[in-house]
Amino acid sequence: MNMEGKDHARDFKMQEANGLTNGFNSLDVVSPSPSLSQEEYRHSSLSDARKDVGTLKVLESKGTWLHAGYHLTTAIAAPSLLSLPYAFSFLGWAPGLLAITICGLVSSYAYCLLSQVLDDCASKGHRFYRFRELSQFVIGQKWTRFFVMPVQFGVCFVTVIGAILAGGSAVKLIYKGANANGSIPLAEFVAMFGAVMILLSQLPSFHSLRYINLVSVILCLIYSLAATVGSVLAGYNKHIPPKDYSVVGNPTDKLFGVFTSLSVMAGVYGVAIIPEIQATIAPPIGGKMVKAIALCYTVVVATFYSVSIAGYWAFGNDAQGNLFDNLVPSYGPQLNPTWLVAISGFSIVAQLLAIGLVYLQPAFDVFESLTADANCGRYTLRNVVPRLVLRSTYVSLATFLAAMLPFFGDIVSLVGAFGYTPLDFVLPMLFYQLVFKPSRRTYMFWLNWVIIVTFTTVGIVGCIATVRHIAIDANNYKLFANV
Numbered sequence: 001m002n003m004e005g006k007d008h009a010r011d012f013k014m015q016e017a018n019g020l021t022n023g024f025n026s027l028d029v030v031s032p033s034p035s036l037s038q039e040e041y042r043h044s045s046l047s048d049a050r051k052d053v054g055t056l057k058v059l060e061s062k063g064t065w066l067h068a069g070y071h072l073t074t075a076i077a078a079p080s081l082l083s084l085p086y087a088f089s090f091l092g093w094a095p096g097l098l099a100i101t102i103c104g105l106v107s108s109y110a111y112c113l114l115s116q117v118l119d120d121c122a123s124k125g126h127r128f129y130r131f132r133e134l135s136q137f138v139i140g141q142k143w144t145r146f147f148v149m150p151v152q153f154g155v156c157f158v159t160v161i162g163a164i165l166a167g168g169s170a171v172k173l174i175y176k177g178a179n180a181n182g183s184i185p186l187a188e189f190v191a192m193f194g195a196v197m198i199l200l201s202q203l204p205s206f207h208s209l210r211y212i213n214l215v216s217v218i219l220c221l222i223y224s225l226a227a228t229v230g231s232v233l234a235g236y237n238k239h240i241p242p243k244d245y246s247v248v249g250n251p252t253d254k255l256f257g258v259f260t261s262l263s264v265m266a267g268v269y270g271v272a273i274i275p276e277i278q279a280t281i282a283p284p285i286g287g288k289m290v291k292a293i294a295l296c297y298t299v300v301v302a303t304f305y306s307v308s309i310a311g312y313w314a315f316g317n318d319a320q321g322n323l324f325d326n327l328v329p330s331y332g333p334q335l336n337p338t339w340l341v342a343i344s345g346f347s348i349v350a351q352l353l354a355i356g357l358v359y360l361q362p363a364f365d366v367f368e369s370l371t372a373d374a375n376c377g378r379y380t381l382r383n384v385v386p387r388l389v390l391r392s393t394y395v396s397l398a399t400f401l402a403a404m405l406p407f408f409g410d411i412v413s414l415v416g417a418f419g420y421t422p423l424d425f426v427l428p429m430l431f432y433q434l435v436f437k438p439s440r441r442t443y444m445f446w447l448n449w450v451i452i453v454t455f456t457t458v459g460i461v462g463c464i465a466t467v468r469h470i471a472i473d474a475n476n477y478k479l480f481a482n483v
Helices: 003-022 038-050 053-057 065-076 079-088 093-123 131-139 141-178 186-200 207-235 251-269 274-278 288-318 323-327 338-371 381-404 408-425 427-436 443-476
Strands: none
Touching: 053 338, 065 207, 065 274, 065 288, 065 338, 079 093, 079 207, 079 251, 079 288, 079 323, 079 338, 093 131, 093 251, 093 274, 093 288, 093 408, 093 427, 093 443, 131 141, 131 274, 131 427, 141 186, 141 338, 141 381, 141 408, 186 338, 186 381, 207 288, 207 323, 207 338, 251 408, 251 443, 274 288, 274 338, 288 323, 323 338, 338 381, 408 427, 408 443, 427 443
């Protein structure tokens, strides 16, 4: 056995021994759900100990808070921020600015609370590496198995599909800019992007993405600056239509528009994998994730507000779901220099690869837990073959679905309303209430419950609004369409 294999075996045996001796008996943080007895929880924890090969090989805890900040910023400050001017079109200036600010404050507050819960559990000997582990500990096995796990893995898989589709579309945009009469269909660009994703998906662990995600943060700043400058240039272009900032439609359309806008913003701020990102931090972890969140939201404020304000100012109610659809119109005069569009396109394509890799990690953790041998080195044939086959198959499936469903943006909005909202805007506050049990006399108790009720309502109505939008657009859907 090589030295790496010995180290992994030793670490694995130590973690397994800790799981066996502790058994998660010390449940002084919070009593588990009545549906999960102490003996049942001990049994489930032993099962988790055997699965810790996933923790060792994918969610390896070697990083710093800076690395976690890169991962988190890549997950949030993504090309989806280019949809924020479109979200403003349903609200107008003042409500739009208020909504993006509230969503930002609530999401950062929620992530800090979730990190605090994870820190507290770790300080008492129960470090949780996965969302499902924390959920099982706090709200029980049934809610975790039938709600939290399906929603989290569904959100991650849908995000990967969306990243591949958006990447293929961005490559096609670059291609059309260089060859306006080109006839290569979108599905082929999606396949090309997916092939690159398959190669990069063989990077062994979340920690191995740290420098890729640092580059991703820089790329986000580049295309956000390009989008802001491009919007200002377009806004002063005399060929664009007059700007209209009024909220149009009948009262029903306006109401559904508000919830659609809030769902879009919730999806843009959503992460769904905070525990998995925090799992990459080397112990001791106390307070480190809060620094990572602060780094992330520094980038978020710089990019979200500049793109939202400039894009909505330039195009008003004509703002599209992707701001670059306005900046690079299919017909009419050119609004921006070719070099600015090219820089933006290449930056978006490269960052989408990083985003896809981040959201692949929870599935890869499961694959490694099921197939990897902790007693063998990471690059031994025993571990490389199943990793290569499973990861390639998973990304190939996502690529096929991205090519088949080019109208996937509407489905992403639905999953965002149904997935990101509970995972990022409801459960963190609920976990905090159940773990720390703040007094009813404190403002935090009531603030958390107001957020829980409000965003549960937003998620439910947002799902209805998105389903309504899908039903209206259903006649325009075609499989493998060349859009």
